Amino acid sequence: MPQTKSHIKNKKVILRNRNSNKKYKIAIKQSIKEYLLSIKSIINVNNEEGLKLCQNNLSIVYKKIDKAVKKNVLHKNTAARKKSRLARLLK
Template identity: 45%
Template sequence: MAKNPSAIKRIKTSERNRIINRKYKSVVKTLIKRCLLNIDNLESSSLNDVQSSISQVYSKIDKAIKKGAFHPNTGARKKARLARALSYAQKKQN
């Protein structure tokens, strides 16, 4: 265990940030899974439901980037994968 007061403070700060980041990441993963299920069931659910779930995921990803839980490129990659999945599902449906 660290004895230096600044090191002790840094350990506490990093632990607090780790817990906060874990919450953001967990919420984003859950929303992405739900969104992908909606995209897979596109013919049974309406396109508006899928669009609203995607916008909700985008919002959470952007907030996670803003708070520092995700690197900006990671957020962009996650959003691009969702957009690509929706595009493929729409092409398959038509």
């Protein structure tokens, strides 16, 4: 338990930032899950509409990952690794 006023304030800041970071990470995980489901559906039915849906979902995931990097939630190398792995799945 924090003893000084500065530690108490720091604890509040840490909790606030953790909640903010968690929102970004959850949004990324949800969009990745949606992208993976669209990839799974395109494997079963090979058509152009499914491919466009996958590319659209991939761009949404990229957008969310880039935003997280901009807000210092993810490291830029971690983001690059995630993006490259997701792009490799589409190939």
